Amino acid sequence: xxxxxxxxxxxxxxxxxxxxxxxxxxxxxxxxxxxxxxxxxxxxxxxxxxxxxxxxxxxxxxxxxxxxxxxxxxxxxxxxxxxxxxxxxxxxxxxxxxxxxxxxxxxxxxxxxxxxxxxxxxxxxxxxxxxxxxxxxxxxxxxxxxxxxxxxxxxxxxxxxxxxxxxxxxxxxxxxxxxxxxxxxxxxxxxxxxxxxxxxxxxxxxxxxxxxxxxxxxxxxxxxxxxxxxxxxxxxxxxxxxxxxxxxxxxxxxxxxxxxxxxxxxxxxxxxxxxxxxxxxxxxxxxxxxxxxxxxxxxxxxxxxxxxxxxxxxxxxxxxxxxxxxxxxxxxxxxxxxxxxxxxxxxxxxxxxxxxxxxxx
Amino acid sequence: xxxxxxxxxxxxxxxxxxxxxxxxxxxxxxxxxxxxxxxxxxxxxxxxxxxxxxxxxxxxxxxxxxxxxxxxxxxxxxxxxxxxxxxxxxxxxxxxxxxxxxxxxxxxxxxxxxxxxxxxxxxxxxxxxxxxxxxxxxxxxxxxxxxxxxxxxxxxxxxxxxxxxxxxxxxxxxxxxxxxxxxxxxxxxxxxxxxxxxxxxxxxxxxxxxxxxxxxxxxxxxxxxxxxxxxxxxxxxxxxxxxxxxxxxxxxxxxxxxxxxxxxxxxxxxxxxxxxxxxxxxxxxxxxxxxxxxxxxxxxxxxxxxxxxxxxxxxxxxxxxxxxx
Ligand code: SF4
Ligand code: SF4
Numbered sequence: 001x002x003x004x005x006x007x008x009x010x011x012x013x014x015x016x017x018x019x020x021x022x023x024x025x026x027x028x029x030x031x032x033x034x035x036x037x038x039x040x041x042x043x044x045x046x047x048x049x050x051x052x053x054x055x056x057x058x059x060x061x062x063x064x065x066x067x068x069x070x071x072x073x074x075x076x077x078x079x080x081x082x083x084x085x086x087x088x089x090x091x092x093x094x095x096x097x098x099x100x101x102x103x104x105x106x107x108x109x110x111x112x113x114x115x116x117x118x119x120x121x122x123x124x125x126x127x128x129x130x131x132x133x134x135x136x137x138x139x140x141x142x143x144x145x146x147x148x149x150x151x152x153x154x155x156x157x158x159x160x161x162x163x164x165x166x167x168x169x170x171x172x173x174x175x176x177x178x179x180x181x182x183x184x185x186x187x188x189x190x191x192x193x194x195x196x197x198x199x200x201x202x203x204x205x206x207x208x209x210x211x212x213x214x215x216x217x218x219x220x221x222x223x224x225x226x227x228x229x230x231x232x233x234x235x236x237x238x239x240x241x242x243x244x245x246x247x248x249x250x251x252x253x254x255x256x257x258x259x260x261x262x263x264x265x266x267x268x269x270x271x272x273x274x275x276x277x278x279x280x281x282x283x284x285x286x287x288x289x290x291x292x293x294x295x296x297x298x299x300x301x302x303x304x305x306x307x308x309x310x311x312x313x314x315x316x317x318x319x320x321x322x323x324x325x326x327x328x329x330x331x332x333x334x335x336x337x338x339x340x341x342x343x344x345x346x347x348x349x350x351x352x353x354x355x356x357x358x359x360x361x
Numbered sequence: 362x363x364x365x366x367x368x369x370x371x372x373x374x375x376x377x378x379x380x381x382x383x384x385x386x387x388x389x390x391x392x393x394x395x396x397x398x399x400x401x402x403x404x405x406x407x408x409x410x411x412x413x414x415x416x417x418x419x420x421x422x423x424x425x426x427x428x429x430x431x432x433x434x435x436x437x438x439x440x441x442x443x444x445x446x447x448x449x450x451x452x453x454x455x456x457x458x459x460x461x462x463x464x465x466x467x468x469x470x471x472x473x474x475x476x477x478x479x480x481x482x483x484x485x486x487x488x489x490x491x492x493x494x495x496x497x498x499x500x501x502x503x504x505x506x507x508x509x510x511x512x513x514x515x516x517x518x519x520x521x522x523x524x525x526x527x528x529x530x531x532x533x534x535x536x537x538x539x540x541x542x543x544x545x546x547x548x549x550x551x552x553x554x555x556x557x558x559x560x561x562x563x564x565x566x567x568x569x570x571x572x573x574x575x576x577x578x579x580x581x582x583x584x585x586x587x588x589x590x591x592x593x594x595x596x597x598x599x600x601x602x603x604x605x606x607x608x609x610x611x612x613x614x615x616x617x618x619x620x621x622x623x624x625x626x627x628x629x630x631x632x633x634x635x636x637x638x639x640x641x642x643x644x645x646x647x648x649x650x651x652x653x654x655x656x657x658x659x660x661x662x663x664x665x666x667x668x669x670x671x672x673x674x675x676x677x678x679x680x681x682x683x684x685x686x
Contacts, residue, residue: 047632270458
């Protein structure tokens with residue numbers, strides 16, 4: 001049994017860690033690339049949302065590499081995500097691939113049974129440890145990413161943060177025990193701390209909000225965060241894979257890490273509509289109140305919850321007086337155009353800030 | 362003077378209008394419905410909208426604008442789900458908030474969380490809706506019961522074989538002569554979201570066009586719920602969108618019924634659920650050699666001539682298939 005699952009940012013780390021500890025072989029899809037996107041869009045329905053296409057591409061590439069078991073999440077609406085697994089299954093079966101599909105949904109007892117089967121003859125304690133380890137590893141990875149976001153605008157040599165971050169990511173990915181992970185963390189932190197910085201700069205603060213998948217997957221958002229960072233902006237974002245996973249658990253649904261966004265969004269959106277809509281709005285509100293300079297809102301073309309968010313953000317923008325740049329992405333989005341738009345946006349924010357400083361005097 | 366409640370002729374108007382209208386009229390309000398969609402109404406809405414979305418949501422903006430200065434309340438329920446186990450697309454749950462955000466000067470919106478069909482709306486949301494017109498919960502409840510009776514009559518009329526548009530006309534007291542049954546005529550099934558199919562602007566009046574070509578029309582509303590449930594059970598995961606379930610369930614049913622000659626799936630461009638479900642229906646239809654199938658993806662730029670050409674070709678295809686048999 002060779003397990004695979006689609007990429008979503010760094011989330012693959014979690015699955016890989018857990019199943020390796022179960023003693024299973026994991027075949028991660030190759031890093032998302034042009035080929036992934038082409039393959040995915042060739043076989044997907046034309047108007048499906050971008051994440052479906054890219055993850056389908058991931059699965060095809062993993063199957064080509066010999067994976068024979070696919071693990072997918074399948075929530076139940078209201079958005080399209082919950083139906084991904086069914087649809088991709090239909091498409092892959094029509095392409096004559098042979099594999100077994102395992103889906104995890106909100107039916108917890110059922111999930112446990114499925115996991116138990118995957119866990120070979122491991123006992124409950126070992127299963128729990130595997131999950132704890134996977135989660136910790138993912139958390140460590142995210143800590144590094146956060147740190148990279150903070151220091152990138154100060155870097156003296158352009159690209160040095162990214163280089164260090166890639167190295168840390170490699171170090172962390174290699175570890176498969178708690179002890180090694182602790183060591184890796186220390187090493188990774190010192191690597192990132194070692195990037196030479198110019199602390200006299202005063203970077204713009206930008207919040208990046210939007211649909212989970214496109215925010216988390218750098219290839220798909222054309223590395224918006226790195227680009228903004230290298231233009232001298234400090235990036236914050238409300239969307240993190242660990243938070244996403246925690247809020248999928250029934251108890252934390254309401255009380256989990258996303259509660260503050262939900263509360264902040266309440267005056268603008270009275271009803272949860274699915275997807276990241278409420279986090280996009282809540283995040284924007286909190287960042288605006290926190291004195292950020294601007295917001296970049298990322299959404300795949302035709303993304304339902306984010307269209308709702310976009311409508312509502314037009315009001316938030318006026319009321320809280322914060323510039324918002326909406327980037328709608330699809331498989332044809334071009335690098336060049338995106339860079340121009342980002343540069344124009346950063347320019348605007350700088351001018352705004354200078355005006356404010358003069359006005360305050 | 363009676364309080365005026367405005368109902369946009371869009372979205373779930375095509376499914377629930379008799380229910381809503383009876384309810385508000387019973388409580389002494391005057392119900393005003395916006396005019397059928399025209400290019401002009403549509404353009405008005407388009408100007409306001411931020412971003413890009415499906416045709417039906419763009420249309421509702423136009424309707425709301427034309428109603429805004431004529432009414433005291435706008436009735437735009439917050440429809441999260443209209444039956445157990447399924448929900449509506451995210452647009453429905455967010456619509457009242459989006460409308461408020463984009464057009465702050467609208468009359469107050471009655472945005473009630475409605476949950477009808479299976480168990481009836483919850484008592485609380487019914488009272489929420491009615492209390493502005495009559496404070497007495499019993500009166501409100503009675504009005505609702507009456508509304509539900511009217512609604513059931515309306516559903517029954519559709520099940521007997523007329524389209525929802527015509528059933529609404531009958532409800533409003535107009536005369537509708539049921540299309541005559543012609544021997545040897547073509548039987549064509551139309552599936553898709555009700556507000557795309559029955560709005561004559563968005564669907565370019567496809568029903569009349571097909572009838573002119575001599576076809577008898579079947580729609581998913583005519584199929585009993587049990588059959589739809591049974592048909593979708595063959596899928597590995599339940600479809601959790603109400604209209605999606607109806608669409609796919611009835612598509613499967615039509616593909617299996619011997620009297621149906623053709624199946625047309627009408628989809629609005631950029632519709633989220635349908636973009637995925639189309640694949641499932643396409644797949645099933647491809648494997649079916651008997652029923653002719655076509656999907657029409659429409660948006661505001663779809664032209665009449667293009668539509669006519671495609672329909673003509675489709676009818677030709679059916680006739681050829683028949684001749685072969
Ligand atoms: S949130 Fe957007 S991108 Fe994700 S499934 Fe829903 S529509 Fe698609
Ligand atoms: S179901 Fe489709 S057509 Fe209807 S509102 Fe949602 S996206 Fe638009």
